[in-house]
Amino acid sequence: MLSAGLPQGSVPKLERPGPLRERVYEALLDLITTRALRPGQHLVESELAGHLGVSRQPVREALQRLNTEGWIDLRPAQGAFVHEPTEEEADQLLSVRTLLEAEAARLAAANATSAGISELETLCAQGEGAVREDDVEAAVAANAEFHAKVMQLAGNAVLTELAEQVGRRVRWYYTPIARQRGKQSWIEHRELIAAIAARDEQKATDIMRTHTEHTRLSYHERDTSASV
Amino acid sequence: MLSAGLPQGSVPKLERPGPLRERVYEALLDLITTRALRPGQHLVESELAGHLGVSRQPVREALQRLNTEGWIDLRPAQGAFVHEPTEEEADQLLSVRTLLEAEAARLAAANATSAGISELETLCAQGEGAVREDDVEAAVAANAEFHAKVMQLAGNAVLTELAEQVGRRVRWYYTPIARQRGKQSWIEHRELIAAIAARDEQKATDIMRTHTEHTRLSYHERDTSASV
């Protein structure tokens, strides 16, 4: 037993370079979500390879993964194109997100420990503080962390992974809007915590559903007014 | 306008072989689901390539995709291993499937046309016939088609894709059990059709949830008794 005297899990894993395709994947995903690569744009493998200083092979594997995850469309013998979200698709994604988040809230209400609940309260306080100081970036980050925490408390890894995927896509579609609903959103978060702490599964589900639905409507408002 | 006199959409698309990686992907997925490749087994790229008569490159891309979809685990510098499902993971997948199917039933109740409902009835009749004649294979197929039809009537492509993925995994985990619940299952299907036809979203949701939950319990029964 070598691990006898080691401080449990704190092994730094001695950061290895890791497969190139991973880094290429993350780099491309970043370029897509930040809109450096715009929807509909044709991605040429050799260009990407040259730009990232690697061969075409890791690029191809990264594109393959991005394709299965829905970020790009891989047309045969033609190459990769950044996916162009339609109104319909965005709406469907929002629906699914609502479904997944609501279920997460229900499971959190069923399973959350008091420690977990206090963590939620901490995150909530951070978010409220960010809103008070008009720090949009911090507020967005706190919001994401809060929802991730609820998801974690739900304790369903499959659900978590799906929600992660769907959430990323939703954020991508709506980042040009990127409006924060501000104070009201965090009031709803507080209500959610109360429902979870009370072990009220039905109420937690309803609050989360209403909450994400509010966000969805706020997207649509801005959307129609901006789609001139 | 060239398409003026063409009989709308009936263009056969003149079936092309399609990319090799696609065919390799399907071949491998088939080998996994049929358990020709067993969970935990180490997949050697060169072996697969030789066995399928192609180079390693298409195999790698197929493995890449299978990895992101959760069929295999791709350990760095070590290769691909067929994923080993744990009890916990299987249970989580069943939970998520229940969630997705129930939502599909709700949406179907909201959106289904009378044409769609009669299609459901046709499939239901086929399934009942298969059960009467003890044709297990046909019954399983009819069951899959029925659920797929409900999903289609829901009209949410994102939901459909997720359910497809999750459903395939669930079936894979539980094929060694592969027990058909028989007649009772189709009675529940009939009830579901009635609820959808009545546009009763709540009832459709509940019936589908109960239905998939029954299936889940039947899995667990067999599972504990067989895990000697």
Place this chain on the structure above:
DNA sequence: GAGCGGAATATTGTCTACAGTATTTCATAG
């Protein structure tokens, strides 16, 4: 006999090269 160390083997990760296919360009006929 058990444990450690090092060479040999096997497999993955990456790169380069070639073949197949779609797109574009340009010349030519009407």
Place this chain on the structure above:
DNA sequence: CTATGAAATACTGTAGACAATATTCCGCTC
């Protein structure tokens, strides 16, 4: 001037080769 068709171009799809890394096996020491 427009439309047609063929050649040129550019990119993807596939294959093969080399380098890096993990695993295995065998000999050595204690």
